[in-house]
Amino acid sequence: MQRSSIVFWLCAAVFLIAVLLMTQFVRNEYPFFAGYVILQFVVLSVAWTILGGYAGYVNFGTNAFFGVGVYTAVLLLQAFGAPLGVQILVAALVGGLLGLGVGLLTLRMRGIFFSIATIAVAIIIETAVTNWRFVGGAAGIQLQRPPVMPPFDSYVKMLFFVQALLVVIAIAITRFIQNSRIGRGLHALRDDELAAECMGVPTLRLKLLACVISGALMSAGGAPAAMYLQFANPDSAFNLNYSISVLAMSLIGGTAHWIGPVLGAVLLASTQQLLTVTISSEVNVLVLGCMLVLFVVAAPKGIIGLVSRLAGKGGGA
Amino acid sequence: MFSIELLRDAVVLGMLLGCFYAAVSVGLSISFGLLDVPQVAHPAFLVLASYAVYWLNDSYEIDPLLAGVIISPVFFVLGVITYRIYHETFEKRGSDAAVRGIAFFFGVAFIIEVLIILQFGVDQQSVTASYIGKAWRFGDLRIPVRQLVAFAVALGLTVFLATYLSKTFMGRAIRAVAQDEEGLRLMGANPVRIKQVAFGIATAVLGVAGALLIIVAPVDPTLDRVYIGRTFCVVVMAGLGSISGTLLASIILGVAESIVLTMFGASWAPAISFALLLGVLAVRPQGLLGR
DSSP states (O other): OOHHHHHHHHHHHHHHHHHHHHHHHOOOSHHHHHHHHHHHHHHHHHHHHIIIIISOOOOOOHHHHHHHHHHHHHHHHHHHOOOHHHHHHHHHHHHHHHHHHHHHHTTTOOHHHHHHHHHHHHHHHHHHHHTOGGGTGGGOEEOOOOOOOTTOSSHHHHHHHHHHHHHHHHHHHHHHHHHSHHHHHHHHHHHOHHHHHHTTOOHHHHHHHHHHHHHHHHHHHHTTHHHHHTEEOHHHHTOHHHHHHHHHHHHHHOSSSTHHHHHHHHHHHHHHHHHHHHSOHHHHHHHHHHHHHHHHHHOTTHHHHHHHHHHHHHHHO | OOOHHHHHHHHHHHHHHHHHHHHHHHHHIIIIIITOOOOTTHHHHHHHHHHHHHHHHHHHOOOHHHHHHHHHHHHHHHHHHHHHHHHHHTGGGOTHHHHHHHHHHHHHHHHHHHHHHHHHOSSOBOOOOTTTTOEEEETTEEEEHHHHHHHHHHHHHHHHHHHHHHHSHHHHHHHHHHHOHHHHHHTTOOHHHHHHHHHHHHHHHHHHHHHHHHHHSOBOGGGHHHHHHHHHHHHHHHOTTOHHHHHHHHHHHHHHHHHHHHHHOGGGHHHHHHHHHHHHHHHOTTOTTOO
8 A cells, every 4th residue: 555545544544533532522512513514515525526627527416416315315214214324325326327327418518518417407306306295395304313323422423423434435535536547537538538539548438437426426425414404305405506515615625636625615614604603694605606706717726726836936945 | 188279378378488588598699609608697697687677667667678778788898897807717728717617607697696685685576567467368368468578579689689690790790700710810800809799799688688587577586597497498409609590499498388387387397498408418419500
């Protein structure tokens, strides 16, 4: 194993142990409540970056994958009373399949056509769920949490730990892709799809793979939200705000490296939590939109671009 | 239950609705279809125009259509500025910037949405005018006058723009820039200036289109999300940049929505345009009357 890998897994282990200890010793539930949302956005943003950053396909349909994750969990719970772990696994499976579907459908689409197609998929699925009585239809559905498993003493704490686990899994997968042939292939097809194809890069296969992995991770990250909110309705599960948030977090962080979306998500999601509590949820979307526009105009490589430029200057002096 | 009368009514109302869709899409047909700008914020500008019309109507009792004409110059300037920013920051820098250009317009759309919410609240708003609320009868078919007004104005607007693009000097220049920008540059013209004017016109049209939008039905701040589907569906189905195609595609969309509405109920309506869009993208990406 390479040295950087050892460092990475050590950090991951320390992170998970810290989260576990936190759930055991912190009594107040609020940090977990807010922290869950932040971790959820880390998973979504990192997953988004595989397709949106490495491959350069701007996915506006994050809400489709998130919502499908939520509703897979709802369906499993309603039909079989399935436990959380099963909900997440099946959600990942369904999300992967949806990713495959979206990939096949948009195989030859580029740029804005791909983006619009992903919004289309999201709205069509949302409409279908709205008209599906068994999972609550337009009115939504109330969900009963099963009893919490030890060593956790509250369900929110358990969800927080589960989401932390998903964060580590998502980052590990994305990091693997970034450092492997897949990542280099995706980079090549982002820069020039035709040239990459001519050089023997299997662009279509790589693009499909990116769609599947990205979709599976997004849906897995969305699945626990059903139990977190104890309620699901199409309007909130498929809200386009997820798409803009995740897009903003990834681009603001920078999409060249997996650390970018992590930074972006932690920074913006924490700000959002603060703003939602102190001002209003409208203002936090406004701040998000303005930050996004500001960054794509003024700092195209995001925070990691800014940092490396600063570091570069420091090294040169 | 299914009946011929019901189907006939749905088709008639669908055609009226379709012409209205042409009016809200024709601007995008220029900005996206002809100029290749990923103007995802087009529907957001449309809803913004509706709210401007609402404001003029509510506080000064100006007729909504007149209000639409009044705000058009403002929207022209808005369009010019938007294109300027887009050109300077993204278009000039080549293909790598395209991804961020899309994100840029998506962000702009959300900013507009939130600003409307902060100013006017999340509730639906509507306008008052003498022709709103009445209906004409044709045999056993009742048609609201607001639909007829929207239909007539929309048709006029679309025909006007089509004539402008094909008959006037500036219109032809706009189509030339879409066909061969480099060629235009070699002829000594400035393509960026022409595109700037074209984008301004595409946005100015939204003044009147926004008035129609709020005449036809009450408007809420997040309405632009549904219209992303409708406008892009129309423009892509039409074949990028084809104005006559825009009219045809709009009527197809209007009739399709109207029939589904009659047969299956309103809850399926938002998906129609997006499903049509996906179908067209997958099967015939160059559109019905594509170049």
